[in-house]
Amino acid sequence: MEEDRDDRDGVAAPGLSRRGFIATLGTGAVAAAAAATAAGAAAANGEAVAGPAEMVRVALSVNGRRHYLMVEPRWSLLFVIRDRLGLTGTKLGCERGECGACTVLIDGKPRYACMTLAVEAEGGEITTLEGLMNGEDLGPVQQAFAEEDAFQCGYCTPGQIMAVEGLLRSNPSPTLDDVRQGVSGNLCRCGSYALIFKAATRAAEIRKGRRT
DSSP states (O other): OHHHHHHHTTOSOTTOOHHHHHHHHHHHHHHHHHHHHHHHHHHHTTOOOOOTTOOEEEEEEETTEEEEEEEOTTOBHHHIIIIITOOTTSOOOOSSSSSOTTEEEETTEEEEGGGSBGGGGTTSEEEOGGGGOBTTBOOHHHHHHHHTTOOSSOSSHHHHHHHHHHHHHHOSSOOHHHHHHHTTTOOOTTOOHHHHHHHHHHHHHHHTTOOO
């Protein structure tokens, strides 16, 4: 068959026959047509439709500073924080709202940056790990994590710190159960939960000005 000769002669890409390549093109064409139909229907209903590469202007308040950026509507807040603002304390993890490594605060409440669009965050006060510091001095939660060695590999630590910070802003005197609930959306693959809980309790003490 012609397809077999083409495959043997190297015309088709390795692992993909010409028939498969053509079928893939057909599938892509159907998907594109479906997207175009959906966009046309939205336009007919008077809805504004932004293309995937169409840039929009947003004003984001991050760590007390206002940033004016051009972003694509599909960009996550995580992408903008790391790749556009260079604040790499916010970590890239699962990118599907499961691990919590990308946790930031929006108006004082913990949010997954990977599951939040940058355009959604406009109008809110965004706080990242860097925003907890006072110059070169660590914030209370950061200090507590260092004192209690509440990490092993450390990759989840920024998200854990932000989750605890959010908890203490709403509940300055949490119980152990409150702490467990507060960090329940953040995974530690090293299993350092006992030390994370101790760090949260210590952070509450530091914030109150107590020393033990």
